[in-house]
Amino acid sequence: MKLAWHEWRAGFRPGDALVVGGGLLACVLFALVFWQGGVARWAEVRAGGKVVARLSLDQPAKLNVDGPLGRTEVHIEPGRARVYSDPGPRQYCVLQGWLTRAGAVAICAPNEVSLRLLGDTSTYDTLNY
Amino acid sequence: MTRSTTELPVTDADVRIARYAAAAIALSVAEAAIPLPLPGVKPGLGNIITLVVLARWGWREAAWVALLRVFAASLVLGQFLAPGFFLSLSGAVISLAVLALARHLPARWFGPVSHSVLAAFGHFAGQILIARLWLVPHDGIFYLVPVFALAAVVFGTVNGLVADYLLRHAPPRAGG
Incomplete structure (x- = not known):
């Protein structure tokens, strides 16, 4: 055959x-x-649990947020965002680097600042669900 | 030994269905040995037999073969009444429903390849339905939908071509 x-x-x-x-x-x-749904469109920055800024990921931006330890600096570029510097001792949120997907979160717990990316539809947050 | 008082006459169709089902079960079991990257994505080789039976003997016998395969293959593989069994069953039921409609497509234009691809989408739809309702009650499962759909097209086409090849090269329709 x-x-x-x-x-x-x-x-x-x-x-x-x-x-x-x-x-x-x-x-x-x-x-x-x-x-x-996984494409990030917004960056949400919280300090002490309250939303202090919600920025579009369309254009670059820099944002300084003050917390109990000092100043956390957030950088935004088209399609991605990161915590550039943070006064926290272990630097977890800085070491996470660029966040690119909706639902991604970088938390600077000591300074009570968090950066979160949002898409058009809300996704589950993986910490609480 | 006392003769049984109930008579179960075995028709030609019964013998035929049993033979085809045996072939389909063998293919399903063999296929279980193939390592696959993602649960739920598999070639579905047993469906080749369903397509051949559909083309040669009609939908009723194809349904018998497909359902016997789901039950017997899951028993052989130790999957009976496990989640995988219900995924197979709902996939088989929906794809049989799809085939019941698809076989009325004009044969000049639509052959086993069409039947196979449409049935593969039926399998995929039935499985994702059960998975979403019962196994993973979370919209995250839809993230895999494009992968499953692509697998349905690729494996559906290949299975359809194999079924068509078998139909053209099989001996003319006889008892088995």
């Missing part, structure tokens, strides 16, 4: 191409619909 290419292709009728094409189109549409 030799498997020739043209023999396999014979199984492919005109409507089949339509169905397969439609299936691929559905894949692309699904990807657009279900993978868009």
Whole structure:
């Protein structure tokens, strides 16, 4: 039994191409619909539990937030944001680097500052859910 | 030994269904040995048999073969009544419903490949439904939908081509 290419292709009728094409189109549409939610559009900065700033990720910005230990500096670039510097002893939020996905959070607990990225639809926050 | 008082006449169709189902079960079990990157994404080789039976013997027998495969393969693999079994079952039921409609498509234009891709989407829809309602009651599961859909197209096409090949090379329709 030799498997020739043209023999396999014979199984492919005109409507089949339509169905397969439609299936691929559905894949692309699904990807657009279900993978868009992960795109971050806003950066929310909190200090002492209160929202102090909500900035669009469309353009670069720098923001200084004062907490009990001192000044935390947040940098924003198109599509991403990070805590640039923080007076906290362990620097976890700084070491996290750039946040790019909606729902990502960097928490500078000692200085009571947090940076969180938001998409168009709210996602579960992984700390409380 | 006393002869049983109840008679269970075995028809040709019964024998045929049993043979096809055995082939489908063997394919399902063999497939379970293939390592796969993501749970839920698998080729579904047993469905090749369902497609062949659908084309040669009609929907009723295809439904028998598909459902027997789901039950027997899960028993063999130790999955019976486990979550994987319910995923298979709902996938098989929905894809059989899809096939009941798809087989009325004009045969000149739509062959086993179309049936296979549509049935694969049926499987995928049935599984994601059960998974969302019961196993992972969280919208996070929809993140995988594009991956499942792509798998449905790819494996559906391949299975359909194999089924078509078998149909063209099988001996003419006889008892088995």
